[in-house]
Amino acid sequence: MKVSIIIVSYNAPYHLQLCLDSCRYALEGITSEIIVIDNFSTNRSIDEFPKQFPHVKFILNTENLGFAKANNLGVEIAQGEYILILNPDTLLPENFFKEVIHFYKGQLDIGFLGVRLIDARGKFHPESKRNIPTAYNSFSKLFTRVNTSKKNNYYKVDVDEFATAHTEILVGCCMFSSKAIYQEIGGFDPCYFMYGEDIDLSYSAERAGYKNYYKGDMTVLHYKGESTQRDKKYYKVFFEAMKIFLKKYYANNRFEYEILLLGIKLKYILSVVQHVLKKQIHTPQRLPLKNELYWLNASSELNKLPNKNIVLSTTHFTYQEILAILNHHNSSKKSFYIHANKHDFVIGDQGIITII
Secondary structure, eight states, rough: OOEEEOOOOSOOHHHHHHHOOOOOOOTSSSSSSEEEEOOOSSSGGGGGHHHHHHTTTEEEEESSSOHHHHHHHEEEEHOSSSEEEEEEEEEETTTTHHHHHHHTTTTTTTEEEEEEEEOOOBBBGGGSSSSOOOOHHHHHSSSSSSSSOSOOOOOTTTOOTTTTEESOOOTTEEEEEEHHHHHTTTTTOOSSOOOOOOOOHHHHHHHOEEEEEEEEEEEEEESSSSSSSSSSHHHHHHHHOOOHHHHHHHOOHHHHHHHHHHHHHHHHHHHHHHHHHHHHHHHOOOOOOGOOOOEEOOOEGGGGOOEEEEEETTTTHHOOOHHHHHHSSSOOOEEEEEEEOOOOOETTTEEEEOOO
């Protein structure tokens, strides 16, 4: 078998359906499997998924193992020569595997491969390519506007978003590798429950002598954090993960360790305070009604449209074409909603709309 896709899911049933639809097209002509590990979602609609998607292998956990352990479980049973670690709130273009496998085979000592990630408005995610964390660039990430350096920045800003280059740290929502290399370096560190494990895995590959690559001419949509509620628990888990990484790699350098630990503690307090204040003044955005959605038939119409709520459906476009439209027409003035043929919902950056 050539490819195994590993998807760890938690309370993201609508996004998972759309993701699985895109995976199906991306895997056409390739011997493959899709393995979904559900981390005991409280939304039990996942129980019906094995019937709806008989071609997918489902593991329905009876407890939340966390992102790292669940992915390791999926890779352990995977039969593919290559694996793709994929989040449920992502969409792949049809040419994804053809392109990434060809590139992967052409590189010596390659570890993991990441791609250019965008949101539902077409906005680029700068975390798609990052440098190895140091005391300086990590502190600049914790407290923005501290670091203007291109060479020693948390993000790899010296590499253009559309370029292809050696990039040390990749994003766990879409990481491609061989199963052999993943297992050789030990997979995700199970000490991490959620967050930070992708930095650790990328760094482990680099320390083992492999090179990770960012492929900027391949774009994947990532809705980002759809199964994560931004609350005090979220911030606690996030910053605890940062402390694990810090202890693992900086414990021998006491000065850097103490400086970064102080930064993490301060940033945690600031984030919680900001969250509470935003919650008090936040006014939820109203989702558009069904009759306020405009279903696009041809991309040439876009420049003429006054309508802000545009549906891109696989009835009229391939996923590759949808991603190209988002790339070309990314704008804060337009909201794009994506629809898979025969599904009764659309998904945009503002949420999910049932269309029945």
